[in-house]
Amino acid sequence: MAEAAARTESVGTVVVAGAANLAIAVAKLVAGLLSGSAAMLSEAVHSLADTTTEVLLYTALRRGARPADPRHPFGYGKESYVWALLAALFTFVAGAGFAVTHGVTTILVHEHRGDYLASYVVLAVSFVIESVSLARAARQVRRESRRWRTSPRHFLRMTADTTVKAVFLEDSAALVGLLLAAFGVGLSQLTGEEVYDGIxxxxxxxxxxxxxxxxxxxxxxxxxxxxxxxxxxREIEDELVGLPTVRRVDTLLTMQLGPADVLVAAKVDFSDDATGADIEAAADAAERQLTGRYPEIRYVFLDPTRARPGTADPAPDPDEPPPGT
Incomplete structure (x- = not known):
């Protein structure tokens, strides 16, 4: 199934990124200690934060994919967002906090010791490794954006699969961070002023x-x-309105229950001459058509109701994310 393949690919993307970040973190730490560079030590913490983030994202994918049970009838999809949120907070506190604090300290203390060569070597190797990890994430983004008939940029902005979004953004930030570190170390070496390293x-x-x-x-x-x-x-509504016994859809509600789980609930006005059997057949047809077109739709609930005079459909939000992406 498409959603299962996407989830498997997300797991692979997270594992590759985590392994790359762990190796890079160790190398940057060694280089930072040898050179005394604030930027290199910040980059080491940056990679360590990314590694911890990948562990949390892997946990998010595994725990969020658990099947529904009596206590959680709609599954555990939303739990993946809890772990992904914790990953973002860890990056905020550990990564950003250390880098800013250490940079300010370096500017105030204005001290550097050690050799610059180790920093340059690690930065170059790290750039190659991060590029490989980013390339994998970018391939997944392009593939998924084609599947949802949208641009990669829009997919990243709206996707409900926050794991691939996190890996792509973190790897992109890692490459930019490496360039910043290289400029800081280089300017400090050329000018003898450690303020550039701290900045x-x-x-x-x-x-x-x-x-x-x-x-x-x-x-x-x-x-x-x-x-x-x-x-x-709009496409879901068109599918429902196209059913033989449906006159109109009075209310249509959808919710993203997880990266690959969507709930659809609608108040539907059926034809006055529709029998109970007709309504049951329409409900079955609606579920088959919607899940066939969008495998991420897991639950479809139709509530037969009389149309209320003057009721207007809620305006769709064009900035909402594609389901299961």
Missing amino acids: ASILIGLLLLVVATILAYSNVSLLVGRSVPGRIR
């Missing part, structure tokens, strides 16, 4: 702050309960 460390911290804020906002929105995008909502 680079602060900029790395601010970069992590931006990424953590974006990811935290996305996960909070999904935890609160986010609907599918306007385009998907």
